[in-house]
Amino acid sequence: MSSFRALVLEEKDGKVSSALQTVDETALPPGDVTVAVSHSTLNYKDGLILAGLGRIVRKYPHVPGIDFVGTVERSDSPAFKPGDKVILTGWRVGEWYWGGYAQKARVKSEWLVPLPAGMSAQQAMAIGTAGFTSMLAVLALEKHGLKPEGGEVLVTGAAGGVGGVAVAILARLGYTVVASTGRAETHDYLRQLGATTIIDRAATVAPPGKPLVAERWAGCVDTVGGATLAGVLPAMKYGASVAACGNAGGNDVPASVIPFLLRGVNLLGIDSAMKPMPERREAWARLLRDLPLGKLDAMTSVIGLGDLANESQRILKGQVRGRVVVDLNR
Ligand SMILES: NC(=O)c1ccc[n+]([C@@H]2O[C@H](COP(=O)([O-])OP(=O)(O)OC[C@H]3O[C@@H](n4cnc5c(N)ncnc54)[C@H](OP(=O)(O)O)[C@@H]3O)[C@@H](O)[C@H]2O)c1
CATH class of the missing domain: 3.90.180.10 (Medium-chain alcohol dehydrogenases, catalytic domain)
Structure with a gap:
């Protein structure tokens, strides 16, 4: 040809x-x-x-x-x-x-x-950049101490590509996954992927002027950025981490530094594009192990x-x- x-x-x-x-x-x-x-x-x-x-x-x-x-x-x-x-x-x-x-x-x-052996070409692209990024986010949270017994893990933009794969991986790993979405019609789909609780995206945005609210999230994969990311930080548990991997909701984050200073919250930047090769190979190996390919097909x-x-x-x-x-x- x-x-x-x-x-x-x-x-x-x-x-x-x-x-x-x-x-x-x-x-x-x-x-x-x-x-x-x-x-x-x-x-x-x-x-x-x-x-x-x-x-x-x-x-x-x-x-x-x-x-x-x-x-x-x-x-x-x-x-x-x-x-x-x-x-x-x-x-x-x-x-x-x-x-x-x-x-x-x-x-x-x-x-x-x-x-990877055992993964079809179509499955590899069903994962694609989005799913590869989800795995990088989970790896970053694990490297910063996230464990299933830590409590609820929030995924924002959960019905999107990065969000959905993150929900499926975290559920397979035994985490209690809370999916945040703006689309009520995706609730059944998110439950099938493994979310135990589903919240409206408006609920992740903290009230204005409140740099801290009750501690809830043991970790977060944030695909939305903007006001959503700003709203998640005040509710992170002590020492917990947010993997910031997307900006579907905007680039500007109107946040307070107080969660970093008083709760030791970590903001972890996730870039998939220029990720060095050893971490790429690690992520693809983990995707093969930890992403249920049946859920991926769905x-x-x-x-x-x-x-x-x-x-x-x-x-x-x-x-x-x-x-x-x-x-x-x-
Ligand atoms: N860091 C990296 O290397 C990397 C790699 C891949 C992707 N990304 C980024 O990750 C993000 C998600 O990518 P994707 O491919 O998963 O896109 P996608 O399939 O369109 O998912 C984005 C999701 O974000 C939510 N959303 C969209 N607009 C919103 C708004 N205005 N306010 C609040 N939530 C909103 C929606 O979720 P609900 O319907 O559930 O509310 C949507 O499904 C993008 O910003 C993308 O650029 C980054």
């Missing part, structure tokens, strides 16, 4: 538009590994990129898609050989570099992780490249439930 299908973004007069195109292999960027991409995903950041928001893309025309899984076609690296199944998340792929919304990609071998919908324009608008409006896999051969 010397030509293949790709979703290409163009910019004209400051407006970004997307079109399905047939692209020749000569258009691929430099790199030592060429991959036949089978699946990518739709993450919140992909939604921003497809809408031309956030100044994430450096130059157009651009192939978006911040993650992918596929089979190595050609490799100039001893680390990979043709036929190997590989995963890519992050490293600014789909942002600064050619991404996963094309049937082929060419990347640096240092960016690739082998697909939270996944599958679309084709042609559906992305519509689905990307839905993810920006907070209307997507769980994870969206993009099947490049659909």
